[in-house]
Amino acid sequence: MNPDCFATPAIQTRDAIEDIWGPRTPYKDEWPTRVDSAYDEEPDKWVQSACVLCSNGCGLDIGVKDGRVVGVRGRATDRVNKGRLGPKGLTGWKSIHSKDRLMYPMVRKNGRLERVSWDEAMDLIVAKSKELQKHLTNHSIAFYTTGQFFLEEYYALGLVGKAGLHTLHMDGNTRLCTATAAASMRESFGSDGQPGSYADIDYTECLFMVGHNVAATQTVLWARILDRLEGPLPPKLIVVDPRLSETARRGTVHLAPRVGTNLALLNGIQHLLFKNGWINEDYVSKHVVGRDELEKVVADYDPETVEKIAGVPAKQLEEAARIIGTSRSLVSTALQGVYQSNQATASACQINNINLLRGMIGKPGCGILQMNGQPTAQNNREAGCDGEYPGFRNHQNPTHMAELARLWNIDPIQVPHWNEPTHIENLLNYIEDGSVRMFWISGTNPLVSLPDLPRVRRLLTQPGLFVVCQDIYLTETASIADVVLPAAQWGEKTGTFTNADRTVHISHKAVDPPGECKPDLDIFLDYARRMGFRDKDGNDLLPWMTPEEVFEAWKKVSAGRPCDYSGLSYARLTGGSGIQWPCNEQNPQGTERLYADGVFYTDIDVCESFGHDSETGAPYTRQEYESLNPAGRAILKACHYAPPMEEPDGDFPLRLSTGRKVYHFHTRTKTGRTALQKACPEPEVRISAQDAFTAGVADGEMVVVRSRRGAVELTCRVGDIADGQVFIPFHFGYWDSADGRARAANELTVDRWDPISKQPLFKSGAVRIEKLPPPSDGRPHIREQHTAAVHSVTTAKPISSDPEDLSPARRQRQLELWLGETYETTVQLLQIYETLLPSLIHDLEVETGVRVLHRIAGEMRAALEPHVQRYGENRQRGRHKAHVLREALFPPADCKGSPYEVLEALAGLEVYLAHVRTSVAALLPAAQALWDERFVEGVERARKCVGRMEGWVRQQVKVRSPQTLLVPVRREEVGDE
Incomplete structure (x- = not known):
């Protein structure tokens, strides 16, 4: 590695590693310009670009001399940063000169990359x-x-x-960092796209930051906030963070909830907004749907209840709600503390709710920034x-x-x-x-960044998987790939x-x-x-x-x-x-903030999604969305709190959270090859003083952090975090590990995901801290597994696959099996209508209806039959499930045809039809994936047939149930049962 990469630039406006956020320029309304720069030599030319080492997107120019990058400077004209750059922007560019860049393609031959x-x-x-x-x-x-x-x-x-x-x-x-941001905006506003603008920070009276340690994740944006806080009309700052972060230190109110309880806390704030009348009823009535259901749900989350769940004192919650509820403007932000935690999308939607309830969206100083984690x-x-x-x-x-x-x-x-x-x-x-x-x-490093690394390593290193890795360095992931493609990077x-x-x-x-x-x-x-x-x-x-x-x-x-x-x-x-964006004929200069007219992207012909059930994650159908009828109005999403799946217990008493450090980005592919690495050379685990005392460890000692999935060995840091919580930065893997010590945070994390956004719950799971005896030989107690994984690949069989493994003799498509099962359900359904129901039910109305159902079932069989003949029907499993289900639902019995027995038979038919419907539903996407339009049409006809039959059965049950179930009958008619 080029040692110059670790050197600081010869000319710089400040040492950004020591002075992270730069000097203050206090202001109100208009953030002053200040140009930051760092370069080794005076450039021959400057080339326009922007920083790619956080999601802020600061405009900068690349300094070039003799065909080589020699420095950077902030763009004074840029609306995002007004010339400022943070430590990663001023230092991270040097990684472009690292001598361990991938320079040429490689293919694994005889187990080794050549x-x-x-x-x-x-x-x-x-x-x-x-x-x-x-x-x-x-x-x-x-x-x-x-x-x-x-x-x-x-x-x-x-x-x-x-x-x-x-x-x-x-x-x-982006699934790991920003999927929940997109999901929450689709749920609330009908489409992805941040409603707010960074310029809203210049005017707002209140900043509400949930799980967003902006001081570490977007340093230039934090400089903007600091300048507002030092200015003549500073905003109130409410910070939700289990740690006493740099952001939290400046908070007017710092709420430190237990990890995984964001939803309860946010429901509690909304409870107080309703209770105290801090709702913009005029705005809500015109531009929002779902108010009554939300008020009903949050009624259960009074401050005392929230304190029991989240550990946030009731008085603190009330003060935060008062500030939010009485401020004349509000900017709310969120990041990984929400997105990577329990009930992520539901929680992010509550942040949207708060601004909507206050009518504070689409105007200066009022907005929502569901932040991204990557540029x-x-x-x-x-x-x-x-x-x-x-x-x-x-x-x-x-x-x-x-x-x-x-x-x-x-x-x-x-x-x-x-x-x-x-x-x-x-x-x-x-x-x-x-x-x-x-x-x-391409361009990512899942062997460090994905949760439950032991499983990920096992899967990505199995011989049957062909892995292509396209990157700029030989990362942990590239080192196990079968083909490595060297990519150009930023500036190139x-x-x-x-x-x-x-x-x-x-x-x-x-x-x-x-x-x-x-x-x-x-x-x-x-x-x-x-x-x-x-x-x-x-x-x-x-x-x-x-x-x-x-x-x-x-x-x-x-x-x-x-x-x-x-x-x-x-x-x-x-x-x-x-x-x-949007930038078009109507908005030729771009658009500062969305929804200024109170019209959202929720019209059924415009929306990006029909939404989901906030608890189960099940997507809503078009019909369900139509019944909500948002029609250009925002949607308030309500959801009850549920505890995380893995809670602390006697064996693992602490809650794990992972996150960023100010000097590094993602898995340090770039920042780890610059002077930023010296500022943050190793990961550390942070715990509270009480938890350190309980574990018998002191600040600076090496400890083992263990979960049900793995263990790491880290230096312990004590303080600035709530009791019961553990924080580990996620940046560190093994490409530059000197001693082979296990240190990747994702050795510990749970393999759990949000039901809507599918974002991993990195801020979840239980761990314990173990005190280590001083090592006698200097070797680590917990060794990393990546080297063993790489060794297994280098000694594995060649990447050329076994042709026999892919042959039809070894592999069988399952479509024919499912299609055969589905077709048999229709055959059995016809028999049910022909023989079973007439024998079970002696009712003229039912008999007449069954004749119609028999005809519809015949249409359904006719719709599927040509595709069974074309694709085949696998009968190797012998007896069809349709036979088993039919016998279970319609057992032979001496049926007298009483009203109750008729109801039972109809209920059995409803269950059978539900089985048919699910079987047909599975065929539809398969038919679409085959691009077989005739098959799609046949499945659609079958689906409509099932729907018609179910509709008839449900109506019969509804008509008959009150009289059958409520009017007493003679005991001899019921029998001894």
């Missing part, structure tokens, strides 16, 4: 892709990407996956490269999917819309069961990216990438050409050669959607400040 040409590496990836397509379908290939690509790269990769391979298996590490997480969501669809489109809306088909010039049925894209937990499950056999990882390529308040920046290429490194966009375009992806007219699906061409194509996809880029261009973004 240098190859680009043609050999890409030919292998394409050959593997086509082999899997042939034997296991496109759905055996999956992508897992970063939060740091440019918009153009995301859109190209999204097109590769969704329109080239037509797969739903695409997710990104281009917003673009990943916009472009549909992870868990969303391009342009914030709704996969349950046929019109939205038809728009994508038209824009991509593919057949509508080929747009993968049969479900939400696959989140990383399910991708891991598919890897475990062997149905995903190729995993393309051109593209655009969007920060957490919707500001779009352009980053121009400043220098050439080293060695054989290629921009990520070029890699994806090369793959698409080699795979031969075509539109329906036979043209290249991804015909572009330059980033600007991709951007122009993206503008057409975004036009008319909430994230409208149609008014932007490379020329408009060059030379001045970043610009906030």
